[in-house]
Amino acid sequence: MQLLEERIRKDGIVKEGNVLKVDSFLNHQMDIRLFEEIGREFKRRFRDEEITKILTIEASGIGIACIAAQSFHVPVVFAKKTKTKNIAGDVYVSRVESYTHGRIYEIIVSKDFLKQEDRVLLIDDFLANGKALEGLADLVHQAGADLVGAGVVIEKGFQPGGEIIRSKGIRLESLAIVDAMDEKTGEIRFRDQEN
């Protein structure tokens, strides 16, 4: 997605340790006009699919998922990272290893909001090691629902997540795939994608 790649080149910051900071427009401050374009692009790529629900994970996936949902005309469910008192009743649980935070956490979703008859699209902002998407896919599997695919805004193509998700037969649409970054020059190389 050219508009997105241009924005990443303009406002993304390459930091030590393969960190790509895009927090001025994607995951701390959020450019809602850009999100609308992102949502429409997800819809274009999944236009032939019947989708009944979007599933994302707190926190930075929520904004993109909500705006994308306007193109799909479906509700959004977000998986929660910790069990709170306000989630009562039965939940599906999956364990996710976070490299960013260096810990393992549980993600949960109420059984009321993922049903066997659902056709689910996963949405997230970043794909690096793929653990969050694997956890979300596991929740969909536990519910007996159909997993239509996954849409991520930025895939770090030099980390294993994309390969892991695709090798499971999950249709993955990444709007920008970063194949290499150079923290010294700030250069970012994107994978060519034909759509």
Place this chain on the structure above:
Amino acid sequence: MQLLEERIRKDGIVKEGNVLKVDSFLNHQMDIRLFEEIGREFKRRFRDEEITKILTIEASGIGIACIAAQSFHVPVVFAKKTKTKNIAGDVYVSRVESYTHGRIYEIIVSKDFLKQEDRVLLIDDFLANGKALEGLADLVHQAGADLVGAGVVIEKGFQPGGEIIRSKGIRLESLAIVDAMDEKTGEIRFRDQEN
């Protein structure tokens, strides 16, 4: 906001301990069509105000803030509840006491995304004890920005948050104010609001 009150009456569940579960449409599963109506109502109430940024807090405020931002044509910034490796540089920090989780946590926002020239609207899904809104207002104050007001979807009128926020001179617009709930009958009484 009548549409919202009707939805709370229809799908909200009153639980022991003054808990109002609205997770089928507001803060776990999210009804994006309803969020669009909520966003337009916030815009109607703050139509005379110049606003440059919406500030919310992860996680359940983000979806509403993003959809509301479409009516205000401004970016959204969400305060994060824990410091992660990906937030580099200077941040504003405030401490928030959570009754739901029974702990104190820090909320942070990058100094890059709250500026002295900003005119900030706070958005959140729930107002009970007011601690989250107080923390967000504190972040705005630290930045030297103007706090235009706060918009919340549901205020629990029988808890002290609304009174605390209003007594600080902050303009607070709550789209539904629950003055009493009965867990035995499921009855919910809303405060009359003239708009």
